[in-house]
Amino acid sequence: MNSASAISGLTVGIDIGGTKVLGGVVDTDGKILATYRKDTPKNGGQDLINVIIEVVKELQTKHQIAGIGVSTAGIVSADRKTVIAAGNIANWNDVALADALVKEFGLPAVVENDANAAIWAEFKFGNAKGLNPVMFFIIGTGMGGGLIIDGKLYRGAHGIGAEFGHMMVKLDGEKCGCGAIGCIETYASGSALMRYAHEEIASNLEKGKVLLNFGDGTLNGFTGQVLTKAAQAGDQLALSAFAKQSDWVGSAIASYTLLLDPEAIIIGGGVIDAGDIFLKPAIAAAEKYMPFAGKHPLPKIIAAKFGNDAGLVGAADLVRA
Ligand SMILES: [Zn+2]
Numbered sequence: 001m002n003s004a005s006a007i008s009g010l011t012v013g014i015d016i017g018g019t020k021v022l023g024g025v026v027d028t029d030g031k032i033l034a035t036y037r038k039d040t041p042k043n044g045g046q047d048l049i050n051v052i053i054e055v056v057k058e059l060q061t062k063h064q065i066a067g068i069g070v071s072t073a074g075i076v077s078a079d080r081k082t083v084i085a086a087g088n089i090a091n092w093n094d095v096a097l098a099d100a101l102v103k104e105f106g107l108p109a110v111v112e113n114d115a116n117a118a119i120w121a122e123f124k125f126g127n128a129k130g131l132n133p134v135m136f137f138i139i140g141t142g143m144g145g146g147l148i149i150d151g152k153l154y155r156g157a158h159g160i161g162a163e164f165g166h167m168m169v170k171l172d173g174e175k176c177g178c179g180a181i182g183c184i185e186t187y188a189s190g191s192a193l194m195r196y197a198h199e200e201i202a203s204n205l206e207k208g209k210v211l212l213n214f215g216d217g218t219l220n221g222f223t224g225q226v227l228t229k230a231a232q233a234g235d236q237l238a239l240s241a242f243a244k245q246s247d248w249v250g251s252a253i254a255s256y257t258l259l260l261d262p263e264a265i266i267i268g269g270g271v272i273d274a275g276d277i278f279l280k281p282a283i284a285a286a287e288k289y290m291p292f293a294g295k296h297p298l299p300k301i302i303a304a305k306f307g308n309d310a311g312l313v314g315a316a317d318l319v320r321a
Contacts, residue, residue, distance in 0.1 A: 007108060009066040012059050013316025014052055015114065015309075016040065016072040018088035021048070023055035024309070025063045026316035030125030032309060034059060045091030049100050056105065067108040068101050069319035071117035071311030078159035080110040080318075087177050110319045114311045115144030116153055116162070118268060118304075120321075121314035123148050126305035128266045135262040135299075137164060138310075139249070140269040142177065143185040147260070153318075164256060165189070169248070188248040190224055190270055196241035197227050204237060211237045228274045242277050249278075250285020257299055258291045268304030279303060 010033065014023045017040065024035040036058045041047035056068055074086025081098035101109035112120070119136035122128035128136070128148065136146035145164025147154040155161045165185035166178050173182030186192060198219070201208030212218065214235065215226035230238035253265055271278050283301050290298065306313060
């Protein structure tokens with residue numbers, strides 16, 4: 001039942017993150033017909049498998065479904081059956097998730113890395129349609145990556161492929177969540193953006209106060225949304241934090257352009273909420289850092305269509321692929 005045979009009809013997509021399990025019934029056009037959400041259990045592991053089963057069962061009460069696709073943080077085996085490791089979910093290592101779901105429901109099931117699932121949604125139903133090759137940066141707390149070549153999701157030899165966030169850019173740099181040092185994720189992610197903002201506040205206390213007042217006035221209440229709101233209002237420190245992040249993203253665009261010559265790079269994740277405040281300087285930085293500048297066309301840089309539901313929609317379709 002876990003073979004790659006084409007299936008039709010409605011499928012369920014499940015997106016697993018550090019805080020929530022979001023399930024949805026999705027049709028063949030990528031439209032979400034129903035959703036159901038539960039918190040990610042603290043203990044992860046079997047508790048999390050039980051929550052996934054509960055979510056699928058709830059969605060099954062109203063819809064007949066033909067398969068289950070799961071999008072999860074972390075790395076997944078090349079056969080799309082097993083979660084190998086995930087940093088921010090407890091006991092989520094070497095979990096034979098697809099087999100557990102096949103056994104429970106008697107339906108085809110696949111597991112995919114969340115960034116891979118998200119780019120698949122963009123490729124099938126969103127802003128990456130028809131582009132080849134097309135790369136994806138998903139810039140939220142971390143920096144995920146994905147790559148589609150000739151209409152196929154690139155996974156590499158062992159399923160860990162196209163993790164664009166872990167290119168080393170500074171050998172004596174910041175420690176990354178992956179265990180390595182100086183990955184681009186530690187400079188270009190949403191976490192890095194917040195770090196830059198905190199540095200700006202610490203070195204300009206007076207202007208820092210103005211920035212914090214876009215939120216509740218405290219560092220605790222200072223979120224990514226507050227920072228974005230401040231930047232949109234023209235706050236100098238906020239714009240400076242975005243400029244640093246955009247610069248690193250631009251350098252990554254430049255490096256990967258020569259590595260893969262993509263037709264387009266789609267950028268998704270929370271950072272896209274900042275719109276041109278993020279995208280324009282990122283594109284300018286890509287041009288500034290581009291190797292062989294002016295001698296070759298640049299990839300299109302495009303904001304993703306899907307937001308938080310990308311992983312769910314992509315996973316639901318991947319069980320058909
Ligand atoms: Zn890393």
